[in-house]
Amino acid sequence: MARTERISLAQGSGGEPMQRLLRELIWPAFDNPILARQEDQARLAFELRPGDQLAFTTDSFVVTPLQFPGGDIGTLAVNGTVNDLAVGGALPRYLSCALIIEEGLPVDLLQELCRSLAEAARAAGVQVVTGDTKVVPRGAADGLFINTSGLGVIPAAIDIGTHRLIQGDCLIVSGPIGDHGAAILASRQELALHGDLRSDCANLWPLIQTLLPNPGLHALRDMTRGGLNAVLHEFAEAADATLLIEEHALPVRTAVRGLCELLGLDPLHLACEGRLLAAVAPEQAVQLLQCMQAHPLGQGAAIVGQLTPRRNVPVILNGVYGVERTLAPVSGELLPRIC
Amino acid sequence: MKYIDEFRDPAAVAQLVDQIRCRAAALPPREQPWQLMEICGGHTHTIFRFGLDQLLPDNIEFIHGPGCPVCVLPQSVIDQAIELAQRPDTLLCSYGDAMRVPGHNGSLLQARADGAHTQVVYSPRDALDMAHRHPGTQVVFLAIGFETTAPATALAIRAAALAGLTNFRVLCHLVMIEPPMRALLADPELRIDGFIGPGHVSLVTGNAPFEFIPAEYHKPVVISGFEPVDLLHSVLLLLQQLQHNQARIEIQYRRVATAGGNRGARQPVEAVFEPGPLAEWRGLGLLPHSGLQLRPAYRAFDAAALLMDSTQPATTQATAPAPEADPRCRCTAVLSGKLKPGQCPLFGRECTPNAPLGALMVSSEGACAAWYQYRHQGPSDGPH
Numbered sequence: 243m244a245r246t247e248r249i250s251l252a253q254g255s256g257g258e259p260m261q262r263l264l265r266e267l268i269w270p271a272f273d274n275p276i277l278a279r280q281e282d283q284a285r286l287a288f289e290l291r292p293g294d295q296l297a298f299t300t301d302s303f304v305v306t307p308l309q310f311p312g313g314d315i316g317t318l319a320v321n322g323t324v325n326d327l328a329v330g331g332a333l334p335r336y337l338s339c340a341l342i343i344e345e346g347l348p349v350d351l352l353q354e355l356c357r358s359l360a361e362a363a364r365a366a367g368v369q370v371v372t373g374d375t376k377v378v379p380r381g382a383a384d385g386l387f388i389n390t391s392g393l394g395v396i397p398a399a400i401d402i403g404t405h406r407l408i409q410g411d412c413l414i415v416s417g418p419i420g421d422h423g424a425a426i427l428a429s430r431q432e433l434a435l436h437g438d439l440r441s442d443c444a445n446l447w448p449l450i451q452t453l454l455p456n457p458g459l460h461a462l463r464d465m466t467r468g469g470l471n472a473v474l475h476e477f478a479e480a481a482d483a484t485l486l487i488e489e490h491a492l493p494v495r496t497a498v499r500g501l502c503e504l505l506g507l508d509p510l511h512l513a514c515e516g517r518l519l520a521a522v523a524p525e526q527a528v529q530l531l532q533c534m535q536a537h538p539l540g541q542g543a544a545i546v547g548q549l550t551p552r553r554n555v556p557v558i559l560n561g562v563y564g565v566e567r568t569l570a571p572v573s574g575e576l577l578p579r580i581c
Numbered sequence: 582m583k584y585i586d587e588f589r590d591p592a593a594v595a596q597l598v599d600q601i602r603c604r605a606a607a608l609p610p611r612e613q614p615w616q617l618m619e620i621c622g623g624h625t626h627t628i629f630r631f632g633l634d635q636l637l638p639d640n641i642e643f644i645h646g647p648g649c650p651v652c653v654l655p656q657s658v659i660d661q662a663i664e665l666a667q668r669p670d671t672l673l674c675s676y677g678d679a680m681r682v683p684g685h686n687g688s689l690l691q692a693r694a695d696g697a698h699t700q701v702v703y704s705p706r707d708a709l710d711m712a713h714r715h716p717g718t719q720v721v722f723l724a725i726g727f728e729t730t731a732p733a734t735a736l737a738i739r740a741a742a743l744a745g746l747t748n749f750r751v752l753c754h755l756v757m758i759e760p761p762m763r764a765l766l767a768d769p770e771l772r773i774d775g776f777i778g779p780g781h782v783s784l785v786t787g788n789a790p791f792e793f794i795p796a797e798y799h800k801p802v803v804i805s806g807f808e809p810v811d812l813l814h815s816v817l818l819l820l821q822q823l824q825h826n827q828a829r830i831e832i833q834y835r836r837v838a839t840a841g842g843n844r845g846a847r848q849p850v851e852a853v854f855e856p857g858p859l860a861e862w863r864g865l866g867l868l869p870h871s872g873l874q875l876r877p878a879y880r881a882f883d884a885a886a887l888l889m890d891s892t893q894p895a896t897t898q899a900t901a902p903a904p905e906a907d908p909r910c911r912c913t914a915v916l917s918g919k920l921k922p923g924q925c926p927l928f929g930r931e932c933t934p935n936a937p938l939g940a941l942m943v944s945s946e947g948a949c950a951a952w953y954q955y956r957h958q959g960p961s962d963g964p965h
Contacts, residue, residue, distance in 0.1 A: 496582055503585060505703075506626075506678075506945075562591050563809070565632025567955040573935050575690065577677035577701065 247349040254343070254377025264375065267353050271360040272339070272370040284371035286336060286393070293398025297332035299323060300391040308355060308385050310429045312421070312441030315388055316359030318515060321445045322466065323392040324366045328447040329462040329518060331402045331454055332394030334366060339390050340374040344383040355386060366445040368392070404480035406460040411549045412527035413477075413485065414520045416449065416534055417442065417493060417542035419470050423512025424498040427505070438497045444516030449539040456533065458526025464518050468572055471510040471557070473519045475571050477549070478556035485557045487547035487569065511572050521549065584836075588808030589631075597813040598636045604820040605638040614642040616772055616918050617819055620758065621779035622649025622946030623807050629951035631809045641816070644918035645941075645948030647761045647865060648779050650726040651678050652940045652947040655861040658754045659684030661888055662723050665752065666697035668887070672715070673752075674708035675723040677701045678944050683937060705730075705737035705751070712741065712749035721884040724751040728785045728850075731755045731873060735849035738875075738882050750884035753875060756860055758782050759790035760871030766798050771917055775819040777812065778804035780834035787842025788830045795828035806834040853879050864912035864940030907931075910939035915948055922952040929953060 252259040269277065276284050290296070303319045313321075324334040339359065343352065363370050421442040428439045446464060453459050463473045470492075478485045494509045502509050516539065522530045527545055534540030557569040587593075608615060619625055625645045628634050634643045647653060659682050666673035666689065673689070680689045680701060693699045702708050708722035724734045734751060741749040758779065765771060778791050783804045791802045801822035805815035815833045822828065832838050853876060860872025875883050909927055914920040922928055922941065932938040934950045941949035 499582055499585075503582075561632050562589070563594050563631060563633075563636060565635045567629070567632050570954045575680075577680055 249343050249345060249347045249349060249352060249377055251345050251377050251379060254375065260375070267349070268341075268356060268373070268375060271353075271356040272363070272373070274369045274371065276336075276369060276371040277373075284336065284338075286371065288395070290395065291398060295332075295396040295398075297327050297330050297394040297396050298391070299326040300389065301326060302387060302389045304384065304387050305426065306384055307426075307429055308351070310441055311425050311439060313443035313515070314355055314358050315386060316355045316357075317362040317443050319359055319388040319390045320362035320366055320368070321443055321515060323390040324368060325446045325464040325466075325515075325518075327392045327394035328445075328450045329464050330394075330396060331400035331450070331462075332396045334368045334392055334394045334447055336393040337363060337368050337370045337390050338372045338392075339370045339388065341376070342383050342387040342389075343375065343377045344385050345377055345380045347385055352386065359388070362445070366447065400454055402454075402459055402461055404461050404477065407477060407481035407483070407521050407549060408460065408523075409481070409483055409549050409551060410524050411460055411481075411521040412524050412545050413474075413487070413547040413549070414522060414527065414531055414534065414543055414545050415465070415470065415493065416446075416518045416520070416540040417516075418495045418498065419465065419492065419514055419517060420494060420498045420502070420509035420512030421517075422515040423469065424501045424509075426513075427507075428501060437501065439501065442514055442516035444539055446516060446518055446539060449534065449537045450518070452533055452537055453520065453530060456522075456526055456530055458523035458530060459520060460523065461521040462518050465514040467513055469509070469511045469513055470519060471508075471569060471572060474547075474557045474569065477519070477521060481549055482552055483549040484551065484553040484555065485547055486550045487557065487559045489559050489561050491544050491546045493542050493544045507576055510569065511576060524548075585808065588806065588810040590810065593810050594636070594813060597810065597817060601641070601813060601817050601820065602638050604817060604824060605641050607824055608640065608820065611640065613772065614640050615774045615820075615823065616642055616644050617775050617777060617816060618644040618646045618773045618918065619777040619805075619812070620646040620648045620762065621777075621782065622652065622944065623781070624777055624779070624805065624812060625649065625948055625951055626946045627807055627809060627812060629955040632955070633809055633812055636813070637816070641820070642918075644773055645915070645922075645951075646776075647765065647862075647916055648727065648758060648782070649941075649944050649946040650730070650756070651676075651682060651944035653756065653761070653862045653864060654679065654682055654725055654754060654943070655863045656682075656684045657861065658723075658725075658752070659689065660686065661885065662689060662721075662752055663687070663692040663697060664888060665721050665884060666692055666699050668719070670717070671719040671721055671887075672698045672700055672711060673721050673723060674700045674702045674711060676703075676725065679723060679725055682943050705734045706740075709737045709741055709746075709749055712746055713744075716748060718748060719887070720749050721887075722749070722751045724753045724755055727756060727758050727779070727782050728790075729781045731850045731854065732785060732846040735853040738853050738879055739849055741882060742879065747881075750882050750887065751875075752884040753854075753873065754860070755854065755873040756862070756871055757790070757856070757873070758786075759793070760860075760868045761862060761865055762790070763793065764865060764868055765917060766794065766800075768917055770919070773800070773918055774823055775800055776802045777815050777819070778802045778830070780804055780806050780811075780838050783832070783834070783838040783842065785843050785846045787838075788832075788840045789842070791830055795830060799828040801828045802830045804830065804832045804834050804838050806837065852876075863943070864910070864916065907938045912939040912941050912949075915941055922949040923956075925949070
């Protein structure tokens with residue numbers, strides 16, 4: 243049997259092995275004129291009009307496993323950062339990409355993940371214009387860590403953010419919640435669970451682009467770590483309001499509910515990677531909902547709640563039997579219950 | 582979703598609530614509410630998650646019982662688990678929610694951050710697989726729980742014995758439901774009128790552990806399922822018995838539980854384990870014959886023996902347990918229905934889910950933690 247070719251520490255040393263890795267594997271994947279200049283910095287010609295703003299964000303990706311149903315660490319590293327730009331109304335333009343590779347990672351796998359990352363960037367219309375590659379000893383990382391930073395432009399006419407949240411705003415989620423978190427949990431080897439669970443990992447810009455012209459759009463967030471619950475608490479804090487959520491309106495796929503029932507978890511706490519929460523003016527809510535539902539990324543959109551005058555807790559869930567309960571922020575790691 | 586949605590149906594819930602109201606109105610008048618205790622932590626969780634207690638009429642209230650295996654886990658067992666996990670050649674496997682339980686020097690999660698070797702598993706079988714895959718590692722399974730988790734633990738130990746595995750052991754703190762119920766009922770001030778029995782314990786044991794409740798105390802027991810419709814149906818059945826001054830065991834959870842239980846599940850437990858002389862319960866103290874220990878033929882699988890080898894003496898071997906929770910804790914009063922969680926002076930102040938002082942704040946199935954998570958400063962609680 244052919245021996246699997248693996249990344250070695252030498253390939254992070256700056257010498258010929260590293261040059262070969264970059265030349266043969268990394269650069270071809272991200273090929274573009276700015277990167278091809280091989281300077282120590284990317285040189286970007288931006289044409290900004292008066293009032294336009296640069297948006298700049300960074301995120302690190304450490305997901306286990308590296309590949310999962312619906313995506314991999316490469317697609318996640320692009321879409322995660324692109325979405326952080328997009329929810330601010332910024333057209334995503336450029337990405338940096340830093341790889342921290344654990345010694346021993348199969349070269350084939352690295353190549354596959356780089357291609358996947360590059361493909362996601364192309365699909366999102368962003369260029370990877372600068373980067374870095376490090377190799378660390380076995381045990382110092384978990385296969386592959388990726389950091390991406392993103393640059394985008396917010397046109398002068400766009401002003402969305404939590405500063406525009408106001409009591410009465412309606413809350414719309416763009417689709418079923420918890421898909422990514424459930425897919426990751428189910429694909430971890432030690433769980434040995436099988437089911438129809440796929441990450442929702444997606445670039446949200448095309449959906450957001452259709453919403454931006456509507457003046458009723460006040461704020462957007464992608465619901466990543468901590469799930470919908472975390473974003474609800476962020477909104478409540480920023481607006482000094484209490485968010486009232488209707489439990490029956492929350493879209494959750496049957497497979498995700500099933501996993502949560504099995505493990506004693508709540509879909510409200512599971513990460514999404516291709517869903518957003520929008521706060522919108524009530525009079526525009528139906529129009530924006532229909533706008534979302536008309537887009538492939540927002541087919542499952544639903545109005546789930548509203549910003550109400552501040553009570554003694556930030557988020558209240560109105561249960562299916564009409565009994566209200568507090569929705570507490572997640573404390574620490576999500577751990578399955580014994581029974 | 583099958584087996585879930587039909588038992589959460591809002592129309593069925595509304596109908597049951599109406600029937601409960603009628604039935605409750607027909608009960609003899611009283612100054613204090615009628616108290617129904619749900620024994621199992623799983624029931625407690627459902628009640629709070631769906632707000633079922635708020636659907637009951639004013640003269641009926643739930644009291645939350647001792648059946649949360651994570652809550653009643655003594656700190657000394659966590660200390661031992663951490664000590665094992667810190668050994669260089671040992672991997673400590675645990676159910677997820679035991680990872681957060683604080684011992685005297687922090688939890689398994691904190692120990693993991695300090696370099697201890699831990700792994701969250703979903704069944705003892707997963708821990709056994711770990712032992713097969715890593716022959717050079719001593720795998721220890723932290724075996725906790727009531728009669729529900731004992732069979733799978735016993736089967737894993739038997740499988741390890743058959744395979745001749747020498748690197749698989751259990752740190753055993755399996756307990757039984759009858760002794761704490763007897764301890765609670767022996768309290769002459771206890772006012773509880775009826776009991777909602779734990780459906781999944783009963784699946785294994787049958788009615789046997791609960792027969793003394795109607796027989797010796799003339800109080801009804803209804804073995805219940807875990808969904809809102811199950812629990813409200815069980816309340817209705819209890820009220821029917823109370824109205825007619827009856828006291829017998831009824832099974833609401835007929836799709837799972839039977840009067841005789843599951844002999845096939847009990848057989849391996851009886852083969853591998855025997856009742857130990859004394860077990861420690863967080864919040865309840867020491868109760869005789871309330872825990873399981875390995876039979877002599879299976880002692881080779883006892884992880885506590887590893888601790889005795891070490892230079893530090895094992896805490897379980899001490900005759901008196903280390904001082905438990907803070908003396909100001911009112912867990913016992915909450916367990917017996919004398920106090921609501923929010924009425925404990927420590928609740929939400931010095932005792933929170935992130936830093937629990939009392940047993941009932943430890944797991945989300947504990948009455949205080951559930952109250953804190955779903956109700957604390959909540960809409961029905963009024964401003965603090």
